[in-house]
Amino acid sequence: MTLLILGIESSCDETGVALVETRADGQVPALLSHALHSQIEMHQAYGGVVPELASRDHIRRVLPLASQVLGESGKHLSDVDVVAYTRGPGLAGALLVGAGVACALGAALGKPVLGVHHLEGHLLSPFLSADPPEFPFVALLVSGGHTQLMRVDGVGRYEILGETIDDAAGEAFDKSAKLMGLGYPGGPALSKLAEQGDATAFKLPRPLLHSGDLDFSFAGLKTAVLTQAKKLGDELEPRKADLAASTEAAIVEVLVKKTLAALKQTGMKRVVVAGGVGANRHLRKQLNEACAKNKVRVHYPELHLCTDNGAMIAMAAAMRLESGQQQASAEYAFDVKPRWPLDSITAAA
Structure with missing residues (x-):
C-alpha cells in the first residue's frame, strides 16, 4: 500500500509545500513535486527575519503553493492520504500557520495529520537525493542556530555526540557577515565574497578544535x-574578501575535523551532512577530500533542498510512518513546539 503525503514547512522565512509518495516495494519514498517561496527580499530591509511579517506571508503563500504542487504532480487534494507539517522548532507564529492549515485540510478531507520535527526533516533530507544514504551513519547537522554531530542508527534513533555550546556555525556565518556590512542573508553573501579572498590572510581562532x-x-x-574588523578600520573594505575567506576557513576546518573525530569515535564509514550550511562549497570540498582519504562515504541533500522546504517534511513523515515510529492522527487539535530538542523524539512524540 502506498501513501501520498502532503508536507508543509513554515518554521521561519520560507514557505514550502511538497508531495511525497511511499513505495509498495519498500524503496525510498519518491518526491513527486515541491514548491518554495523565500521571504529573503521582504526581510532584507530589516536586516533579519521579522516574525510577524513572516507569519503573515506564510498565510498568503501556503495554499497557492499547495495548489501548485498538486497541479504539477497531476494529483488532486482528495488523493492525499496524510497531511504533514512542521511542529517545531521555529518561530511560534510561523509554525502556527503551517500547523493550522495542515489540520484544517486534514479535518476537511477526513485524513490524518502528522507533526514533524524540523531538524529531523533536514536530517533525513539526503534520502531525497540521487545517492541516498543507508543507516547507520554519522550526521553533521548544520542548520540555522543548530550545529550537532549525531549518531543515526535509524529513523527516530538518534544520539547526540556533540553540539554547539553557544553560536552555531550558521550564526557565525551570519553574524560575521553582518560585522562586515554584507547585509541579509549574511552566510551566502560571506561565502560568495570569500571566493575572491585569501583564506590564510588572517589568523583566526578555531574554537574547541583540540578540546x-x-x-x-x-x-x-x-x-x-x-x-x-576594528583593527583594519578604513582598510576593511579592500581586505573584506580576505577576512571573509579567513572566517569561512576557520568555520569549515572545525566542522570537518570534528566530523572526522566523530567517525573515528563511532567507527562508522558513512557521514550525512544536512542543513543550510551543508550547501557551502568550501565545506563540501574539504569534507569530500578528507573523507576520501579515510574511505568514508559522504551524502548531502540536493543543493536546492538544503534550505527549509516542504519536501524534507513530507519525506520525514513518510519515513516515520514506514518505520512505525509514529502514527498519523485524526485528532485535529494542535500545538507547536518553538523549542524542541531533536533527541527527545520517540515513537510517542
Missing part, C-alpha cells in the same frame, strides 16, 4: 572577526 570532545563553539570566532 578532546565533539562540542562546538563559534562565539569566540565572531568576536575575533569583530576585533580584526
Whole structure:
C-alpha cells in the first residue's frame, strides 16, 4: 500500500509545500513535486527575519503553493492520504500557520495529520537525493542556530555526540557577515565574497578544535572577526574578501575535523551532512577530500533542498510512518513546539 503525503514547512522565512509518495516495494519514498517561496527580499530591509511579517506571508503563500504542487504532480487534494507539517522548532507564529492549515485540510478531507520535527526533516533530507544514504551513519547537522554531530542508527534513533555550546556555525556565518556590512542573508553573501579572498590572510581562532570532545563553539570566532574588523578600520573594505575567506576557513576546518573525530569515535564509514550550511562549497570540498582519504562515504541533500522546504517534511513523515515510529492522527487539535530538542523524539512524540 502506498501513501501520498502532503508536507508543509513554515518554521521561519520560507514557505514550502511538497508531495511525497511511499513505495509498495519498500524503496525510498519518491518526491513527486515541491514548491518554495523565500521571504529573503521582504526581510532584507530589516536586516533579519521579522516574525510577524513572516507569519503573515506564510498565510498568503501556503495554499497557492499547495495548489501548485498538486497541479504539477497531476494529483488532486482528495488523493492525499496524510497531511504533514512542521511542529517545531521555529518561530511560534510561523509554525502556527503551517500547523493550522495542515489540520484544517486534514479535518476537511477526513485524513490524518502528522507533526514533524524540523531538524529531523533536514536530517533525513539526503534520502531525497540521487545517492541516498543507508543507516547507520554519522550526521553533521548544520542548520540555522543548530550545529550537532549525531549518531543515526535509524529513523527516530538518534544520539547526540556533540553540539554547539553557544553560536552555531550558521550564526557565525551570519553574524560575521553582518560585522562586515554584507547585509541579509549574511552566510551566502560571506561565502560568495570569500571566493575572491585569501583564506590564510588572517589568523583566526578555531574554537574547541583540540578540546578532546565533539562540542562546538563559534562565539569566540565572531568576536575575533569583530576585533580584526576594528583593527583594519578604513582598510576593511579592500581586505573584506580576505577576512571573509579567513572566517569561512576557520568555520569549515572545525566542522570537518570534528566530523572526522566523530567517525573515528563511532567507527562508522558513512557521514550525512544536512542543513543550510551543508550547501557551502568550501565545506563540501574539504569534507569530500578528507573523507576520501579515510574511505568514508559522504551524502548531502540536493543543493536546492538544503534550505527549509516542504519536501524534507513530507519525506520525514513518510519515513516515520514506514518505520512505525509514529502514527498519523485524526485528532485535529494542535500545538507547536518553538523549542524542541531533536533527541527527545520517540515513537510517542
